[in-house]
Amino acid sequence: MNEEAIMERNGVTGASVGVLAFLLLHPVSAWAQGETGTIAGVVKDTMGAVMPGVTVEASSPALIEKVRAVTTDAQGQYKIIDLRTGIYTVTFTLTGFNTLRREGIELSAAFTATVNGELRVGSIEETITVSGQAPVVDVQNVLQQKVMTREVMDSLPTAKTFGSYAILVPGVTVNAPDVGGAYGDLSVSLSIHGSRMNESQIDVDGMPVINGLARGGGMYGQFLNNGMMQEISVETGGMSAESELSGLRSNVIPRDGGNLFKGVLFTNYTNSNFNSRNVSADLQARGLQANSVDRIYDFNPSLGGPVIRDQLWFFLSFREWGTRTTRAGVSGAARPNKNPGSVIFTPDLSQQAFDHTWHLSISNRFTWQASPKNKINAFYEYQNHEYEFPTNSVGNAPETRFLYREIPQYLVQFSWSSPITSRLLLEGGATLAANDYHIYPEPDVVPGISPITELSTNFTYRSNSGAPYGFNRSNQYNYRASATYVTGTHALKTGLFLMHTWGYQTNEPTNPVNLYLRNGIPVSLLEWATPISYREKVKYNLGLYAQDRWTVKRVTLNLGVRSDFFNAYIEPQSLPAGPFVPARDFPGVSAMPNWKDISPRLGVSYDLFGNGKTALKANLGRFMVGAGLTTFTRLANPVSASVNSVMRTWHDDNRDFIPDCDLTNPLANGECERLQNPNFGKTVPVTRYADDVSHGFGVRSDDWEASTSIQHEFMRGMSVNASYTRRWYGKFRLTQNQAVTNADFSPYCITVPADPRLPGGGGNQLCGFYDVSAGKLGASDNVISQASHFGQQEDVYDGVDLTASARLSQGVVFSGGVTIGRERTNNCFELSDLSLVFPGTATGVTSPLATPFCDVRPPFQANAKLLGVYPLPWWGLQTSATFQSTPGPQITASYAASNAEIAPSLGRSLSAGPNSTVLVDLVPPGTLYGDRLYQMDFRVTKSLRVGRSRMQGMFDLYNLLNASPFLTQQNRFGPAWQTPTQTLIGRLAKFGFQIDF
Numbered sequence: 001m002n003e004e005a006i007m008e009r010n011g012v013t014g015a016s017v018g019v020l021a022f023l024l025l026h027p028v029s030a031w032a033q034g035e036t037g038t039i040a041g042v043v044k045d046t047m048g049a050v051m052p053g054v055t056v057e058a059s060s061p062a063l064i065e066k067v068r069a070v071t072t073d074a075q076g077q078y079k080i081i082d083l084r085t086g087i088y089t090v091t092f093t094l095t096g097f098n099t100l101r102r103e104g105i106e107l108s109a110a111f112t113a114t115v116n117g118e119l120r121v122g123s124i125e126e127t128i129t130v131s132g133q134a135p136v137v138d139v140q141n142v143l144q145q146k147v148m149t150r151e152v153m154d155s156l157p158t159a160k161t162f163g164s165y166a167i168l169v170p171g172v173t174v175n176a177p178d179v180g181g182a183y184g185d186l187s188v189s190l191s192i193h194g195s196r197m198n199e200s201q202i203d204v205d206g207m208p209v210i211n212g213l214a215r216g217g218g219m220y221g222q223f224l225n226n227g228m229m230q231e232i233s234v235e236t237g238g239m240s241a242e243s244e245l246s247g248l249r250s251n252v253i254p255r256d257g258g259n260l261f262k263g264v265l266f267t268n269y270t271n272s273n274f275n276s277r278n279v280s281a282d283l284q285a286r287g288l289q290a291n292s293v294d295r296i297y298d299f300n301p302s303l304g305g306p307v308i309r310d311q312l313w314f315f316l317s318f319r320e321w322g323t324r325t326t327r328a329g330v331s332g333a334a335r336p337n338k339n340p341g342s343v344i345f346t347p348d349l350s351q352q353a354f355d356h357t358w359h360l361s362i363s364n365r366f367t368w369q370a371s372p373k374n375k376i377n378a379f380y381e382y383q384n385h386e387y388e389f390p391t392n393s394v395g396n397a398p399e400t401r402f403l404y405r406e407i408p409q410y411l412v413q414f415s416w417s418s419p420i421t422s423r424l425l426l427e428g429g430a431t432l433a434a435n436d437y438h439i440y441p442e443p444d445v446v447p448g449i450s451p452i453t454e455l456s457t458n459f460t461y462r463s464n465s466g467a468p469y470g471f472n473r474s475n476q477y478n479y480r481a482s483a484t485y486v487t488g489t490h491a492l493k494t495g496l497f498l499m500h501t502w503g504y505q506t507n508e509p510t511n512p513v514n515l516y517l518r519n520g521i522p523v524s525l526l527e528w529a530t531p532i533s534y535r536e537k538v539k540y541n542l543g544l545y546a547q548d549r550w551t552v553k554r555v556t557l558n559l560g561v562r563s564d565f566f567n568a569y570i571e572p573q574s575l576p577a578g579p580f581v582p583a584r585d586f587p588g589v590s591a592m593p594n595w596k597d598i599s600p601r602l603g604v605s606y607d608l609f610g611n612g613k614t615a616l617k618a619n620l621g622r623f624m625v626g627a628g629l630t631t632f633t634r635l636a637n638p639v640s641a642s643v644n645s646v647m648r649t650w651h652d653d654n655r656d657f658i659p660d661c662d663l664t665n666p667l668a669n670g671e672c673e674r675l676q677n678p679n680f681g682k683t684v685p686v687t688r689y690a691d692d693v694s695h696g697f698g699v700r701s702d703d704w705e706a707s708t709s710i711q712h713e714f715m716r717g718m719s720v721n722a723s724y725t726r727r728w729y730g731k732f733r734l735t736q737n738q739a740v741t742n743a744d745f746s747p748y749c750i751t752v753p754a755d756p757r758l759p760g761g762g763g764n765q766l767c768g769f770y771d772v773s774a775g776k777l778g779a780s781d782n783v784i785s786q787a788s789h790f791g792q793q794e795d796v797y798d799g800v801d802l803t804a805s806a807r808l809s810q811g812v813v814f815s816g817g818v819t820i821g822r823e824r825t826n827n828c829f830e831l832s833d834l835s836l837v838f839p840g841t842a843t844g845v846t847s848p849l850a851t852p853f854c855d856v857r858p859p860f861q862a863n864a865k866l867l868g869v870y871p872l873p874w875w876g877l878q879t880s881a882t883f884q885s886t887p888g889p890q891i892t893a894s895y896a897a898s899n900a901e902i903a904p905s906l907g908r909s910l911s912a913g914p915n916s917t918v919l920v921d922l923v924p925p926g927t928l929y930g931d932r933l934y935q936m937d938f939r940v941t942k943s944l945r946v947g948r949s950r951m952q953g954m955f956d957l958y959n960l961l962n963a964s965p966f967l968t969q970q971n972r973f974g975p976a977w978q979t980p981t982q983t984l985i986g987r988l989a990k991f992g993f994q995i996d997f
Contacts, residue, residue: 035206035233035253037107040079040140040551041116041612042488043072043092050076051119054094060107061258062086064313064369070422070486077488077551082417082425083107085149085231085253090115098122106134106807108147109233109253114139114612136719136807137711139612140549140556142603142619144237144707144723146805150230150255152813154994155869155880157939157956160226160298162202162250163188166234168882170803170865171819172248173197175218176391177886177933177967179985180270180958182293183390184323184357187218192236193705193725194797194823195247199626203251204431205379209411211435212474212501212538215626216245221435222411223385225361227264227302227317230255237707237725238619241545241560241601244497246623246705246727254379256367257313261305268954268992271295278964278986283979289334290964291390291985294324294354313367320360325390327353327398328982337397337461341446343657345397345461353398357387373420379413385437394968395981397461399444400451402468406437425484433476439469441510450511455518455896455917458972463510467528467645470506474629477501491549499541503629507532507644512579513663515650518896522652523915525659525672529644529681530578534637536629539567547601554610558603564624566595566700568633575639580664581681586638593632593694597624597702613713618706625701625729635784636694641685643780649673649913673913677778690785693733699786701731709801718806718814725821729795732787734830735837739779742834745770748906750897752922757978758893759923768848769920770834771902774911782837790836791829797821811878816866828854840921841892842971847921858926861887876943881936888930888965893922895973922973930969933984936960954992962987 043054054072062084072078088105097119107113113135120128148165158164159181167174167190175189175197189197198217202209202224210220235249243249272294279290304315327334335347363381370376385406393400415429441463451463482495507530514526547560572588603619627633634640650659650672661670668674679686692699709723749767752758772779787793799821806814830836831849838854840847847853866883896917899910910916938957943950966980 035109035251036082036084037109038079038081038112038491039083039088039090039105039107039115040077040112041114042076043078043117043119044076045097046118046120051094052076054078054092054117054119056080056117057091057093058083058088059091060084060086060088062256064256064310064367064375065372066310068419073488075489079486079488079491081484081486081491082419082427084256085109092117092119093124094119095124096121097124099124099127101127101129103129103131104134108149108231109251110141110143110145110235111147112138112140116612135612135713136717136805137613137615137713139607139615140551140605142238142558142605142617143235143240144709145233145235146815148232148234152869153226153229153232155813155878155939155941156867156882157880157937157958158882159183159185161185161188162224162232162252163190165232166190166248166250167884168865168867169234169236170817171236171799171801171821171863172234172865173863173886177935177984179935180293180937180956180988180990181296181298182291182323182325182985182988184355184387185223185321185359186357186387186389187220189217190248190250192248193799193819193821194727196626198631199245199247201245201247201249203249204411205254205377205413205415205429206251207413207429207431207480208476208478208499209431209433210476211433212476213472213503213505213630214628215631216247219628219630220433221406221409221437222381222383222433223359223361224252225300225317225319225363225381227266227300227319228254228315228363228365228381237705238603238617239601239621239623240558241547241562241599242495242497244541244543244562244564244624245626246621246703254365255302255304255315255317256365257304257306257315259306259309259313261303263301263303263997264994265302266300266992266994267298268990269295269297270988270990274989275985276962276987278959278962279983280964288980288983289326289329289352290983291328292326293985293988294326296323296990297321307366311369315365317363318361322356322358324354324356325985327355328390329395333395333397333459333981335398336444337399340399340444340462341449343452345459355388355390355401358385359387360384374416374418377413377415379411381411382408383410384408391968391982393460393464395970396459399442399462400460400464401442402464403440403442404437405440406435409434409436423486425486427480427482427484429480431476431478435475436473438471441469445510448511450513450515452515452517454520455516455523455919456972456974457976458894458970465514467507467509467532469510470508472505474501474503489551492546493548494546496545497543500538501629502537503534505534513659515657518898518917522650522657523917524647525650526645526647527580527663527675527680529581529642531575532639532644533573533575534634534639535571535573536633536637537569537571538629538633539569541566554607556605558601558605558619560601562599562601564595564597564599564700566593566627567591568593568629570633570637573639584681584683586683589636589638591695592636592689593627593700595695595700596697597700599623599702615711616709617711618708620704620706622702622704625703627700635687636689638683638685641687642683643677643679643681643686646680646778647676647912649915651915673915675778676912677780679778679780686780687735687782687784690783692786693784699731701729701733703727703729714804717808718804720804721801721817723801725797725799725801727797732793732795733784734787734790735782735784736835737780737782737837738835739781740772740776740835744773744776745834746773746906746908748902750895750901750905750920753895753973755973755977759927766848766920766922768850768853769846769918770849771906771910777911787827790833793829794826795823797823811869811871813869814867816864816883818862818864820860820862822858822860824857826855830854840894840919841925842894845894845919845921852924853921856924856926863887878941878943879939880941881938884933884935886933888932889968890925891923891928891930891969891978892925892971893973893977894919894971895922931965933965933967934961934963935984949995949997952994954994956990956992958988958990959984959986
């Protein structure tokens with residue numbers, strides 16, 4: 001291994017060390033997005049004249065420096081930026097006028113609280129104090145967000161993960177619904193308004209903590225310690241030029257210490273005795289084993305305070321938490337394999353299969369007021385994990401799951417801020433997210449065994465068929481820098497974002513041969529070109545931006561522009577010989593991709609009545625589609641671009657389930673037909689990017705977001721909001737196999753099986769399928785280019801949001817609403833060119849070239865969420881609840897059509913051989929859906945104060961109504977089609993305790 005690789009395996013690169021050292025040792029202009037708020041307003045006298053020169057101070061225990069001060073400009077306006085979240089007092093002073101003090105201003109992240117002042121003539125020593133609730137309408141920002149404060153997070157019945165808070169925002173969808181934390185604190189992907197789930201972002205203190213292999217989605221390895229969270233800001237739209245991506249961003253604001261020692265101890269627990277069954281007798285008769293809880297636990301003490309009063313604070317948190325749940329599924333999917341080495345799957349009905357998660361986190365944060373003009377934050381978190389995903393390999397035998405073991409990994413952050421003057425602010429930040437996890441086969445897997453897949457039911461057993469096992473090592477470094485110049489009228493910010501990542505992955509199947517059966521009879525096999533590994537790096541993901549928030553009377557313009565530069569590369573790689581391939585050497589690839597883009601961000605907010613209670617807003621922005629090592633660069637890696645797996649038809653003549661042939665021979669021999677791709681195991685790439693996709697200005701995939709809204713303070717502490725959002729994607733890419741033309745294909749139809757659940761009841765002819773000629777079987781010369789060269793592709797989301805939010809007296813909190821929308825797509829221009837790769841509803845599935853499968857227009861569907869906290873007037877009791885109503889899962893139907901069914905229409909046997917099969921789609925996407933998910937969770941809390949301490953006992957009921965919608969179902973058409981493979985966990989009671997001291 002070369003010296004650079006050795007350094008990187010130890011988590012260090014020269015470039016990143018240099019940048020990190022520069023940021024720490026040389027104060028640069030810098031920025032950390034979204035973790036602070038702003039207080040702004042205008043000061044007038046009693047006659048309504050604006051007042052320049054008024055001193056405005058914001059003070060709060062949240063500020064280690066205690067007070068921040070500015071002066072109003074010639075228009076009487078002021079802005080105080082970079083304020084930590086907390087409760088503030090704003091004081092207005094000017095010689096010859098009474099002092100005005102506004103108390104109880106609650107400020108959250110990325111929120112601009114409008115606090116206006118009216119000064120009366122009088123002595124400055126005379127103070128007029130006004131107490132009241134904070135503004136609930138932001139009349140200057142166009143950012144759409146929902147903030148979960150520490151108080152709300154502690155009050156609601158949730159799993160205490162960032163995903164369990166974000167999912168409570170109307171319109172947000174998640175890839176893995178949860179009940180009381182039974183899913184475990186595992187990677188989740190979130191979406192809103194048609195955004196891509198693999199772009200959802202998780203930040204800490206405004207800086208990304210994803211791993212180095214991707215740009216967002218579930219690709220993060222840092223499972224965050226809830227005890228270190230002060231609040232979570234869930235941003236859903238209207239993002240400024242500071243953001244590379246649109247979609248959903250969850251920003252965790254860490255806790256700081258303070259001048260007083262304060263601590264929290266939280267713990268909860270439940271087990272199988274408190275979990276109800278919710279599976280109907282019909283599903284039980286069909287063999288469904290529902291998800292259920294064996295145990296859930298959480299232990300999370302935290303302590304913060306001063307190291308040196310008013311100068312150095314600390315906050316330390318420890319957390320250990322985990323779950324154990326039964327495996328869901330029908331028959332074998334929920335039971336261990338009685339004989340893991342047998343070619344016949346036999347479920348062990350005397351046992352249940354379990355999934356488990358275990359997490360450990362130790363975090364510490366220091367806040368240091370190094371001088372009156374310099375504040376430094378340092379954060380370190382150590383983590384260790386072991387887990388299985390409950391959603392992994394659902395519907396297959398339990399031994400096909402992945403077992404994740406994460407070598408202790410860590411998160412390091414530094415940030416610095418310096419208010420040089422009351423108008424000039426410099427900030428800086430740097431993050432290292434180091435991730436190292438290995439995916440192992442389950443302990444039940446027999447070493448060296450081949451996985452078997454039954455095509456008629458899509459059921460896999462003995463081992464996982466996707467070769468997921470192996471190393472996953474990555475580092476992700478990001479740095480932010482900005483300078484902000486503020487007057488009362490303007491807040492001009494310029495800055496940069498820089499990310500550098502590297503990743504190393506291996507694919508290590510338990511056996512380099514997969515076996516496939518149809519109705520128990522061997523029909524084909526797949527060979528792997530092991531060993532397989534990948535090494536890629538993002539040289540730089542750089543964003544430069546400038547933006548101004550310009551207030552003119554009641555109008556605030558949010559004007560921004562961003563330039564993005566993305567450059568990644570692939571190192572030369574050498575792979576040793578494997579069972580079917582010789583030793584191979586692959587060249588490196590530079591500048592893959594090398595993109596340059598400029599994107600506008602425009603927004604306007606109008607204070608309709610000038611009282612800070614009603615705002616009309618609109619925004620328009622262009623954003624990049626997220627790109628990472630596995631989503632773009634991996635396809636250009638010569639290892640990945642070559643043929644690493646290949647199918648061949650297998651007729652097991654002696655029925656011994658052993659391929660009696662020479663698998664190293666690419667030609668037909670023994671029981672095996674020839675390889676379906678002659679390039680298997682060669683170093684010749686069969687897939688490449690066209691230059692107009694990988695290099696240049698404005699060629700990167702993008703999306704535009706536009707929205708309009710009206711927000712109104714309906715009553716004191718309560719606001720309502722109505723908005724319309726439209727998102728459309730562009731710069732689509734598609735794959736063309738230039739080794740074939742239309743003349744190389746023959747059409748065929750299939751007779752759809754009769755089934756009343758199919759559209760029209762089935763029994764019809766479904767055409768639009770094509771089989772390549774035998775002479776071109778496996779011929780591949782795939783070029784990925786701009787779809788616009790071939791036709792117009794569409795992907796558009798339209799939706800309306802209606803929401804309300806209230807923070808009332810006595811601790812009453814209410815929030816909720818409904819989003820009604822849909823995302824429609826159209827790529828029908830591909831129907832006339834058979835060299836274009838037309839995607840099916842799943843990998844390996846072929847869709848007919850027909851309009852219902854290319855012009856997809858799902859129905860408009862509603863996504864509704866509610867949450868509330870209500871303290872009762874007696875005995876220290878408080879109640880809280882959450883409610884979700886979301887669309888059911890999409891239902892598809894892939895059918896394993898045999899050569900015997902296809903040949904009469906095709907006029908010959910399939911080119912892959914008379915024993916081959918084709919997986920075909922029967923149901924157009926966006927037409928069938930499962931039942932809606934309705935979920936209600938409830939909590940009652942009993943509080944008791946003893947001196948300065950507060951003790952709370954909590955009793956939670958999750959899935960209060962014991963609903964049982966299915967989350968996933970069997971999508972392979974056959975006797976088990978639409979049978980649920982995973983349902984919502986039944987009603988679950990959980991007991992918790994918290995002491996604040």
